[in-house]
Amino acid sequence: MNKDTYDVIIIGGGIAGMTAAIYAARANLRTVVLEREICGGLVNSTYMVENFPSYPAIHGMELMGKVSDHMRLLGVTVEEVTDIVEMKLGGEWKTVATDESAYDARAVILATGRKPVPLTVAEECQQVHYCSICDGIGYKDKRILVVGGGNSGFDEALYLRSLGVGHITLIEMADRFFASPLIQRELLACTNVSARTSTRVKAIVSQDRLKAVVLEDVVTGQIQEVSVDGIFVYMGQHPNTEMLRDCIDLDDSGYIVTGSRMETNISGVFAAGDVVQKIYRQITTAMADGTVAALAVERYLREHFGTSCLNHDDN
Amino acid sequence: MADLMELTDENYADFIARQDGILLFYKSLCPHCKAIKKVMQRFAEKGSEALMAQIDTEANPQAVQALEVERVPTMILIKRGGIVGRKIGLLNVKELAELYKTI
Numbered sequence: 001m002n003k004d005t006y007d008v009i010i011i012g013g014g015i016a017g018m019t020a021a022i023y024a025a026r027a028n029l030r031t032v033v034l035e036r037e038i039c040g041g042l043v044n045s046t047y048m049v050e051n052f053p054s055y056p057a058i059h060g061m062e063l064m065g066k067v068s069d070h071m072r073l074l075g076v077t078v079e080e081v082t083d084i085v086e087m088k089l090g091g092e093w094k095t096v097a098t099d100e101s102a103y104d105a106r107a108v109i110l111a112t113g114r115k116p117v118p119l120t121v122a123e124e125c126q127q128v129h130y131c132s133i134c135d136g137i138g139y140k141d142k143r144i145l146v147v148g149g150g151n152s153g154f155d156e157a158l159y160l161r162s163l164g165v166g167h168i169t170l171i172e173m174a175d176r177f178f179a180s181p182l183i184q185r186e187l188l189a190c191t192n193v194s195a196r197t198s199t200r201v202k203a204i205v206s207q208d209r210l211k212a213v214v215l216e217d218v219v220t221g222q223i224q225e226v227s228v229d230g231i232f233v234y235m236g237q238h239p240n241t242e243m244l245r246d247c248i249d250l251d252d253s254g255y256i257v258t259g260s261r262m263e264t265n266i267s268g269v270f271a272a273g274d275v276v277q278k279i280y281r282q283i284t285t286a287m288a289d290g291t292v293a294a295l296a297v298e299r300y301l302r303e304h305f306g307t308s309c310l311n312h313d314d315n
Numbered sequence: 316m317a318d319l320m321e322l323t324d325e326n327y328a329d330f331i332a333r334q335d336g337i338l339l340f341y342k343s344l345c346p347h348c349k350a351i352k353k354v355m356q357r358f359a360e361k362g363s364e365a366l367m368a369q370i371d372t373e374a375n376p377q378a379v380q381a382l383e384v385e386r387v388p389t390m391i392l393i394k395r396g397g398i399v400g401r402k403i404g405l406l407n408v409k410e411l412a413e414l415y416k417t418i
């Protein structure tokens with residue numbers, strides 16, 4: 001197996017990891033990004049980003065494409081569709097092994113983000129989806145259920161409507177919707193949309209394909225069967241920290257605990273983005289974390305191991 | 316990494332009839348499609364004999380309808396001039412190699 005040595009290994013190529021890579025590369029650090037899928041992370045699945053300073057509205061994937069191009073231009077090594085099989089973070093040299101190679105560095109930035117909370121229903125069902133951009137095409141003129149009354153649920157329902165979906169039922173388990181008033185007004189004004197709070201999916205009814213959902217009013221216990229052809233789930237996110245559970249300090253919800261320089265409890269290991277314990281999870285806050293983590297790595301390497309960790313002419 | 320061959324409504328059937336290969340149904344703004352495309356390219360680099368091609372679902376409705384593609388990414392697996400399987404959603408290079416070998 002190949003073994004490559006870098007100044008810093010960044011795990012996760014979302015906006016936090018890519019921002020960290022840009023700052024690390026510009027600090028002349030040999031940098032590798034290891035990404036399980038493709039760079040861009042959750043933002044890739046956001047149809048329209050409307051709060052990124054400089055673009056009033058831009059497709060998430062287009063925005064991430066620009067960041068990825070910038071990162072590659074600076075000579076960052078990027079390994080995509082790669083599976084991490086082992087990590088040793090404890091000593092001075094950290095090793096991360098993937099299915100094909102191993103990487104050594106004195107610093108690691110964890111930027112693994114979050115993944116959607118799954119809908120727990122008894123049966124496996126092909127018509128339960130988490131990405132409307134990917135899976136919306138089959139639902140023109142059909143009936144769908146959107147689960148989740150936050151900004152994501154309302155945003156995605158509007159996107160699905162733009163694809164020509166016949167009818168949307170949106171449900172939220174809490175007693176109110178959490179999406180911004182503006183977007184709530186926009187969706188709820190549509191004739192082919194019905195929405196209800198205090199409601200959860202109790203079961204699904206399927207024969208080969210999804211036929212209906214059984215909805216339960218969580219206050220009254222009342223049950224109703226509603227026919228739908230597909231379900232799109234936006235019930236929030238869980239941090240991607242399963243593989244870190246035994247070595248990194250996590251909070252009760254599984255988020256990485258960091259200090260003001262994005263440092264973790266392990267010397268030389270930093271973290272950035274949605275995976276970190278914090279209040280607001282946005283593109284800009286993930287970028288801020290990535291920036292701080294990369295600058296802190298540069299400082300850590302300089303203070304502990306001298307100005308240049310690797311002989312950059314030896315590449 | 317070599318790009319996948321781009322097919323259309325006009326020539327996809329011919330590809331299926333003549334090649335051992337994998338045909339990816341994709342959409343341009345679909346991140347999982349981009350990931351699967353990378354997986355197929357990696358599979359080809361590792362020496363797979365299968366020919367890799369892709370077809371844009373938004374520009375080629377006839378192929379989408381004919382092969383009953385409802386979600387992207389959908390991979391159509393082709394051997395001996397016919398469709399032998401399909402795979403919807405994500406998988407890694409090892410899983411794809413295994414799947415293509417066993418069908």
Ligand SMILES: Cc1cc2nc3c(=O)[nH]c(=O)nc-3n(C[C@H](O)[C@H](O)[C@H](O)COP(=O)(O)OP(=O)(O)OC[C@H]3O[C@@H](n4cnc5c(N)ncnc54)[C@H](O)[C@@H]3O)c2cc1C
Binds near residue numbers: 034
């Ligand atoms: C539906 C939705 C809409 C949103 N809309 C907006 C918006 O309009 N504006 C805004 O500012 N924010 C928005 N957000 C929030 C924003 O997407 C996140 O704050 C941002 O993506 C966080 O970036 P990140 O890099 O920390 O994590 P992520 O984007 O989650 O990226 C993490 C990356 O790490 C990879 N990874 C995970 N585990 C591993 C592993 N073991 N090995 C290798 N790689 C791994 C993942 O594949 C992923 O690419 C939205 C979120 C959602 C869910």
